[in-house]
Amino acid sequence: MRLGILGVGRIGQMHARHAMDCERVTSVTLYDADGVRATELADQLRAAADATPARSDSAAAGASNAARSSVAAGASNAAGASVAGGAAGASGVRGGGPRPRRPKPVEARGPSLDAVLADVDAVLVATPTPTHADAVSAALAANVHVLCEKPLALDPALITELHHQVPGGVHLVVGFQRRFDPAYTAIRAAIAGGRYGTVYVARATAFDHAPPALDYIAGSGGIFVDQFIHDLDALPWLLGERVVAVQATGSVLVDPTFAEAGDVDTATVTLRFGSGAIGLVCGGRRNGGGYDNRLELFAEHASVCTGLDGRTPLTSLEPGGPAPREPHAHFVTRWARAYRHELEAFADVVDGVAENPSPPLDGLHSLEIARACELSRRSGREVRIEADRSLR
Numbered sequence: 222m223r224l225g226i227l228g229v230g231r232i233g234q235m236h237a238r239h240a241m242d243c244e245r246v247t248s249v250t251l252y253d254a255d256g257v258r259a260t261e262l263a264d265q266l267r268a269a270a271d272a273t274p275a276r277s278d279s280a281a282a283g284a285s286n287a288a289r290s291s292v293a294a295g296a297s298n299a300a301g302a303s304v305a306g307g308a309a310g311a312s313g314v315r316g317g318g319p320r321p322r323r324p325k326p327v328e329a330r331g332p333s334l335d336a337v338l339a340d341v342d343a344v345l346v347a348t349p350t351p352t353h354a355d356a357v358s359a360a361l362a363a364n365v366h367v368l369c370e371k372p373l374a375l376d377p378a379l380i381t382e383l384h385h386q387v388p389g390g391v392h393l394v395v396g397f398q399r400r401f402d403p404a405y406t407a408i409r410a411a412i413a414g415g416r417y418g419t420v421y422v423a424r425a426t427a428f429d430h431a432p433p434a435l436d437y438i439a440g441s442g443g444i445f446v447d448q449f450i451h452d453l454d455a456l457p458w459l460l461g462e463r464v465v466a467v468q469a470t471g472s473v474l475v476d477p478t479f480a481e482a483g484d485v486d487t488a489t490v491t492l493r494f495g496s497g498a499i500g501l502v503c504g505g506r507r508n509g510g511g512y513d514n515r516l517e518l519f520a521e522h523a524s525v526c527t528g529l530d531g532r533t534p535l536t537s538l539e540p541g542g543p544a545p546r547e548p549h550a551h552f553v554t555r556w557a558r559a560y561r562h563e564l565e566a567f568a569d570v571v572d573g574v575a576e577n578p579s580p581p582l583d584g585l586h587s588l589e590i591a592r593a594c595e596l597s598r599r600s601g602r603e604v605r606i607e608a609d610r611s612l613r
């Protein structure tokens with residue numbers, strides 16, 4: 222898969238590093254409105270790859286494959302830029318142990334997006350949320366597969382429109398990374414298989430360690446659409462049922478800039494599901510201990526959790542209780558496994574060997590819930606989702 226990465230800011234850079242490690246990706250083309258940023262990243266990835274130790278025979282075989290695949294990515298540049306895929310010491314997602322890395326070309330392209338789209342099979346859209354729709358539309362019009370960062374769009378009508386734009390044989394996958402995380406998929410399978418019995422409460426923790434750049438806030442869509450959306454997508458997906466009502470509250474405790482944008486930086490949400498099961502999400506833009514994204518599920522036959530390990534930024538004050546070593550500071554380390562699986566899963570979808578695990582229309586319900594949360598926070602009342610058509 223010849224992959225273009227559109228937008229190489231916070232998360233685009235991370236995806237680019239994973240793409241360099243992914244065996245299924247044969248070339249990486251970086252595109253950003255800030256061309257210098259894309260060029261610098263391409264240089265860094267090439268340098269990191271050059272620093273990678275000697276390759277095995279299978280990697281050498283990969284070199285000729287990569288050379289062939291590089292033709293469409295711009296022969297002269299790609300030939301000069303042919304590198305061993307992989308930044309720092311990662312291994313493939315499948316098969317456990319480290320694998321030899323195949324050389325693969327990486328280059329920065331611009332300023333024309335059309336030129337990028339003409340030379341790739343798929344793109345990963347990691348531009349700011351308000352620009353997703355244009356980038357996704359352009360890719361779909363060029364018959365290019367798309368993995369788009371969440372949320373696909375902030376307007377439900379736009380999500381539906383993008384869904385209708387997907388040509389036959391082309392796929393549009395939304396990057397809700399929890400859907401690709403092995404711990405979450407295991408919980409989902411156990412619930413669907415009845416192994417946990419009745420689900421009582423699913424409680425998600427969604428704290429950033431430090432807030433994003435302040436100029437990101439105004440275009441983010443607000444805490445529920447931008448930050449809580451992950452758990453608002455994951456909880457109904459895990460439980461296999463829709464949310465019928467929400468109650469939300471929030472405060473500005475981190476930075477007054479959030480209030481100036483009409484937003485809050487710390488919030489809690491209660492979700493009521495059709496079955497009576499209850500979902501809770503608590504989180505915010507800053508947490509002194511670190512980046513804390515977890516899920517706890519309390520059910521008839523089990524209590525299970527995700528995100529609880531030696532790096533969870535939570536210190537027990539019980540005698541002998543655990544304290545974190547190297548607590549997570551951001552999403553890059555906390556969700557590394559999920560992002561790698563996401564890319565593999567996307568390649569499976571592109572290759573036609575797997576169903577789309579995160580199709581665009583699934584995002585309509587999470588957006589509806591997020592908008593209901595905002596309405597509830599502002600009004601101070603419970604909002605019933607099915608009854609309020611303004612949320613659609």
Ligand SMILES: NC(=O)c1ccc[n+]([C@@H]2O[C@H](COP(=O)([O-])OP(=O)(O)OC[C@H]3O[C@@H](n4cnc5c(N)ncnc54)[C@H](O)[C@@H]3O)[C@@H](O)[C@H]2O)c1
Pocket residue numbers: 227228229230231232233252253254255258347348349350352370371372396397398437447552
């Ligand atoms: N899945 C997750 O855990 C997760 C985490 C962080 C961000 N995100 C999502 O990723 C997206 C990007 O977030 P970020 O924090 O990396 O943003 P960012 O501002 O750090 O980076 C965005 C990059 O896109 C570039 N850009 C802006 N407009 C562009 C355009 N029209 N065409 C090409 N490049 C353009 C900018 O120059 C910048 O380099 C957002 O939609 C955000 O919601 C998802």
